[in-house]
Amino acid sequence: MSKQPLLEVKDLKTSFQTERGSVTAVDGITFNVDKGEILGVVGESGCGKSVTSQSILRLLDENTAKYEGKIEFNGINLFKLSLGDVQAIRGNDIAMIFQDPLSSLNPVYTIGYQITEAIMLHQKVSKKEAYVKAIDMLRLTGIPAPEKRINEYPYQLSGGMQQRIMIAIALSCEPQLLIADEPTTALDVTIQAQILDLILNLNKKREMGVIFITHDLGVVAEVCTRVVVMYLGQIVEEADTENLFNNPLHPYTKGLIQSIPRLNSDRSKDLHVIEGTVPSLEDVPKGCRFAPRCPYADELCREKMPELKEYRGQKVRCWHTDKIVFKEEESHVSPNR
Ligand SMILES: Nc1ncnc2c1ncn2[C@@H]1O[C@H](COP(=O)(O)OP(=O)(O)O)[C@@H](O)[C@H]1O
Ligand SMILES: [Mg+2]
Structure with missing residues (x-):
């Protein structure tokens, strides 16, 4: 077969x-x-x-x-x-990433909120565990000082950073x-x-x-x-x-x-x-x-x-x-x- x-x-x-x-x-x-x-x-x-x-x-x-x-x-x-x-x-x-990161990031929520939500939606973990995972994901996508970035809003980041965030969200569900x-x-x-x-x-x-x-x-x-x-x-x-x-x-x-x-x-x-x-x-x-x-x-x-x-x-x-x-x-x- x-x-x-x-x-x-x-x-x-x-x-x-x-x-x-x-x-x-x-x-x-x-x-x-x-x-x-x-x-x-x-x-x-x-x-x-x-x-x-x-x-x-x-x-x-x-x-x-x-x-x-x-x-x-x-x-x-x-x-x-x-x-x-x-x-x-x-x-x-199956995850998908697009050309335009802003179209899939929500402007009114922090980066951290968006990633932890995505993680909790797909994995049975507590809020605290999701937060730790989120920082890991940000680090994995090469975002410097993820502990600080996680509290920022999408507009505070450059296009390249936004794209990494989107990728981090897409990949956080493995x-x-x-x-x-x-x-x-x-x-x-x-x-x-x-x-x-x-x-x-x-x-x-x-x-x-x-x-x-x-x-x-x-x-x-x-x-x-x-x-x-x-x-x-x-x-x-x-x-x-x-x-x-x-x-x-x-x-x-x-x-x-x-x-x-x-x-x-x-x-x-x-x-x-x-x-x-x-x-x-x-x-x-x-x-x-x-x-x-x-x-x-x-x-x-x-x-x-x-x-x-x-x-x-x-x-x-x-x-x-x-x-x-x-x-x-x-x-x-x-x-x-
Ligand atoms: N919702 C739609 N209604 C009608 N035509 C569409 C729609 N979406 C895409 N198309 C047409 O389908 C073709 C392929 O588009 P697309 O897949 O976006 O091309 P590519 O991604 O290769 O640039 C184009 O001619 C586009 O105009
Ligand atoms: Mg296209």
Whole structure:
């Protein structure tokens, strides 16, 4: 019998009822997260990363959002549970952190109150024990002088500190799975690095599974073991991080990698950016969704949507993988051409 993954997302489809009809923001996504693994989810803004993470925890308004497919956490399908039961899992076995810490911190309560409340909600401990734990959590997230900080209000702290508080709250319930949706995007690089270290540490210490969502492939290279690349609501490539960077198969992935700023790059040269923009959900291309922006696209691509297929241990959704790989391998053999 094969090992059960911590989280299994299978054929997830999330649609919204809008004034102009129904739009499908996530269209048939399948991936697993194992215990102790950090899975990266990347793609430009608007590709459906946040809708995916919100769907996993059923955070969307179910009056307008409709889910199809399956989300299994430790073998339990979250779509089959009542919202109340999902709420019990949320912030307990599965925690989530967002880009904007202030949206999840309450301005009228002290940091200490918010963390101890979170701890007491999820663990059977006294107020005093919760307080001690809260200080521990703050220390663990690298907050200096936690005994002092615990009495302050969110507005008294910098953005980086607020983000750490939010992470401390999210992690104080010792989740099995952490969903981090662009948690460092709003932070400056030094604080970003510290937060990444923190997540990595907790992942190692507690074997916590992590879904790390970002539009920044540079961050993925640092923290993730495996990566899923999303484009317009679909997965276009999945690979181990090393393979993804050394051997990207999908033209979209190649474009993303070429767009990473490098310290040693020639600054006078423009960064390679993928031409065009992500199409709107009301105007989804009929064939391959990336075709309008793809340098390799031909008639077949514009007419027929490719499936996500295995290719040399990776998965890729492209009609021309053979051709592209062959061309590249050929040009490596004769570098003078
Ligand atoms: N509540 C909603 N109603 C209608 N469309 C939505 C809603 N939430 C998100 N979308 C659309 O779903 C698509 C994916 O959004 P999102 O998941 O936030 O992208 P990402 O996080 O990758 O930047 C976008 O086109 C967005 O406009
Ligand atoms: Mg997002």
